[in-house]
Amino acid sequence: MTSTVVLPAAACAAASWIGLVIRFHGRGRLSGTWRSRGWFVLVIAATSGVTVLTSTVLLPYASQLPPVAVGLVAGSAVAPRERAPSTGRPVTAPLTFGISYLLGALSRRLANDRAAWGEQMTHGLIDGYVLREFACSARDHMLARLGEPGFGVTAKAIGKRRTEIETRCAEAVKAAEKSIKTDTDIEKSLRDTGRPVTQHDRTQSRIKLGEARHYCQLMLHLAHDHGPRSDDRSLRTRSREAAVKADPPSWRELPQPRSGEPERSVR
Structure with a gap:
C-alpha cells in the first residue's frame, strides 16, 4: 500500500508543486486568492490521482499489453500539447486525463486575479494628476526593490525588469x-x-481617464507578478495618499440624461 500508493502520490505532489511554481513564475500568484489556491490544489490532486491510478492499475498489467498498444501509448506522450498555440486552447494529452485543461484554467484564474488586484490598487484615482503621481511613486517603489544580482537572479534579468518598469511607467x-x-x-x-457641457465631453473625459488607469494597471502587473505580497500594503498606502488629492472636474460625473430629457448644463 505504502510503496504503491502513498509514496508515488507524495512524490508526485512534491514534484507537481515545484513544477507549478517554476511554470507560473512571473505569471501570477498561485496562492493569491482562494480561487487560485483551489485550482492549484486541484492540479496537484489530479496529477497525484493519475500517478496512483498508473501505479496500481496500469503498471501491474503493462506486461500483458500488446507491444503495439504499448508503443502507441508511449508515442502519444511526446505529442504536442497544443495544436494551435495562437488560439490558447490546450489539447489534453491522453495520459493526463484533463490536467492540461486544469493548467489552462489555473492560468486564466491567475490572470483574472492579477487584473482585479490592479483595479483595486487604482480605485479612487479619478483624475490624471493623481494617476501620474501614483505611477511615478509605484515605479520608484519597484525600482528600489530590484536588489542586486545573486542566487538565481542575473544582472541581465534585473536590467530587463528595470527597463520594463521604466517603459510601462x-x-x-x-x-x-x-x-x-x-x-x-x-x-x-x-x-x-x-x-454647456455635453455628454460627448463627459464621455471623452472618461475614456481618457480609463486609458490612463489601464496603463497604470499594466505597470502594477509587474509588482503583482514579481513582488512579494508584503509589498502590497505599501502600494495601497501610496494609492490612498494619491487618491486623497484627487480633484476630478464636477461636470464629468453628471449622470446621463434620460430619454426625452434635456442635458443639464455645467459652466
Missing part, C-alpha cells in the same frame, strides 16, 4: 497627461464659448 504617465490635456481642453472650451 512612461506609458502610464503619457496616458495620464493625455487625460489631463483632454480635461483642460474641455474646460477651456467651456469658458471661452460659454456653451
Whole structure:
C-alpha cells in the first residue's frame, strides 16, 4: 500500500508543486486568492490521482499489453500539447486525463486575479494628476526593490525588469497627461464659448481617464507578478495618499440624461 500508493502520490505532489511554481513564475500568484489556491490544489490532486491510478492499475498489467498498444501509448506522450498555440486552447494529452485543461484554467484564474488586484490598487484615482503621481511613486517603489544580482537572479534579468518598469511607467504617465490635456481642453472650451457641457465631453473625459488607469494597471502587473505580497500594503498606502488629492472636474460625473430629457448644463 505504502510503496504503491502513498509514496508515488507524495512524490508526485512534491514534484507537481515545484513544477507549478517554476511554470507560473512571473505569471501570477498561485496562492493569491482562494480561487487560485483551489485550482492549484486541484492540479496537484489530479496529477497525484493519475500517478496512483498508473501505479496500481496500469503498471501491474503493462506486461500483458500488446507491444503495439504499448508503443502507441508511449508515442502519444511526446505529442504536442497544443495544436494551435495562437488560439490558447490546450489539447489534453491522453495520459493526463484533463490536467492540461486544469493548467489552462489555473492560468486564466491567475490572470483574472492579477487584473482585479490592479483595479483595486487604482480605485479612487479619478483624475490624471493623481494617476501620474501614483505611477511615478509605484515605479520608484519597484525600482528600489530590484536588489542586486545573486542566487538565481542575473544582472541581465534585473536590467530587463528595470527597463520594463521604466517603459510601462512612461506609458502610464503619457496616458495620464493625455487625460489631463483632454480635461483642460474641455474646460477651456467651456469658458471661452460659454456653451454647456455635453455628454460627448463627459464621455471623452472618461475614456481618457480609463486609458490612463489601464496603463497604470499594466505597470502594477509587474509588482503583482514579481513582488512579494508584503509589498502590497505599501502600494495601497501610496494609492490612498494619491487618491486623497484627487480633484476630478464636477461636470464629468453628471449622470446621463434620460430619454426625452434635456442635458443639464455645467459652466
